[in-house]
Amino acid sequence: MKRYIVNTLMWGVLALGASGCTEKYLDINSNPYEPGDLNPDDYALGSAMNNLAGTVVSADVNTAQFTDCLLGGPCGGYFADSGAWAFSISNFNATNDWTRVFMMSDQIIPVLYSNLNQVQIVSQNTDNPVPYAIAMIIKVAAMSRVTDTYGPIPYTQIGVDGRVTVPYDSQETVYNAFFDELDEAIATLSENSSSALVPTADYVYSGNVQQWIKFANSLKLRLAMRISYANPAKAREMAESAVNQEFGVIESNEDNAAWHYFGSITNPLFTAINYNGDESRPSAEIVCYMNGYNDNRRASYFVNEDGAFDSDVYVGLRRSIDRTDEARAYFPSYSAINISANDAIQWMNAAEVAFLRAEGVAVFGFNLGGTAKDFYEQGIRLSFAQWGASGEDDYIEDDRSVPQTYTDPAGLNSYASTISDITIKWDESASTEEKQERIITQKWIANWMLGSEAWADYRRTGYPRLIPAPAAGNKSGGVVDSNRGARRMPYPSEENANNYENVQYARDHYLNGPDNMATDVWWACK
Secondary structure, X not given: OOOEOOOOOOOOOOXXXXXXXXXXXXXXXXXXXXOOOOOHHHHHHHHHHHHHHOOOOOOOHHHHHHHHHHHHHHHOOOEEEOOOOOOOHHHOOOOHHHHOHHHHOOOOHHHHHHHHHHHHHHHHHOOOOHHHHHHHHHHHHHHHXXXXXXXXXXXXXXXXXXXXXXXXXXXXXXXXXXXXXHHHHHHHHHHOOOOEOOHHHOOOOOOEHHHHHHHHHHHHHHHHHHOOOOOHHHHHHHHHHHHHOOOOOOOOHHHOEEEOOOOOOOXXXXXXXXXXXXXXXXXXXXXXXXXXOOOOOHHHHEEOOOOOOOOOOOOOEOOOOOOOHHHHOOHHHOOEEOOOOOOOEEEEOHHHHHHHHHHHHHHHOXXXXXXXXXXXXXXXHHHHHHOOOOOHHHHHOOOOOOXXXXXXXXXXXXXXXXXXXXXXXXXXXOOHHHHHHHHHHHHHHHOOOOHHHHHHHHHHXXXXXXXXXXXXXXXXXXXXXXXXXXXXXXXXXXXXXXXHHHHHHHHHHOOOOOOOOOOOOOOOOO
């Protein structure tokens, strides 16, 4: 019989950050459910589990805007900034207010660790390890985004209060800790696979422990492929163990990891993207690739609003441009991002897992339970099904279509060169490099809006090919290469003031270059 860990949800209070560029926050202090008879453990667990989930992609509008709309989205090739600010990550001249958020925001690390401690206490009080094991999976999902932004970070010595003024770890040490934590959580949940949380304590999988195991294995596979060039032997070991575990990895869209939290409150990405009418637009690259491939998922990804250049043609905005008043006057005429106020926030999908397996087999020779061709085509089919699109059979067999050349309808920021000549149909005789580009390109399209993941793939593999920043839009003073884009974020100035010895040690011993946006993180060593 299933053991239900908590009986009623009590929404917790997330600490709200200081005023930022949107000056709007989610109202998550209310409790839309009748609390009934709750004991202290019920309150603690219901609050903590949902607060924890809000640290992967934050429920706070400002935090989500910085991490996903203005950092991961543009750096990963999905979004183009259309706001009016003069300093931005995509122009490589961001101020500390922009680059500090993943590490210093009170919405992520402090919320994560304080609520993790609460879950641990409840698990101990109830003699039930399941909630804490799930919480550890969420911890890895959230903190992997932090280390992939900066490289070396404080991790193994962070205390229960989430204070980061502690010694840093090398990124390799952080990743090894991730694998250990995931293995421990997977083992615990596998031993308790018939247990469950009530749905109101889990807006990802409605309390289904076996789905959490599949997500943990899939996350482990993602992180294994991340270190595929930095530590191939460890990557193979972790990838193969993930797919061979008893419950396996995500293989169907029913097991996709997504935070279905937004009913009575609004998806923060929706608010951030549409703030002031126009903060982010689809990038030129994602639209050109999908236009060139005649991709039927476009209607799910993009929408043309009143005043569009052409209501029947999707048009993206070039990233990293100089957003002059002349250029900004045209921004409302570009295609918009198709997102609704109550959409779930995606964490990981079955298509991504299939493409991870395809790359592992085709590029690195890992034994992941099938052929690269089968995994590649499965990834396309899963993505089309996820987005409710048709025509996947013709798409898979298309060996001629290539990405569209970008012509800016405003006549200001066109790119005359071909972005890429990669086609869709699998070619077993192709070089390893071509196979990798083909896989990562389709994975990138399927991972729409998972900007942090797209940025990581781009830094790790060089794919998908993206349009370089124009000279006028690169405001780094020669620090950042326009063709490579931002490689990491510099450490927050607060660390220099409050944790100088530790952050300087990390710079001297763990970073592979200066503490700026041009230095590659440990695993980006292809």
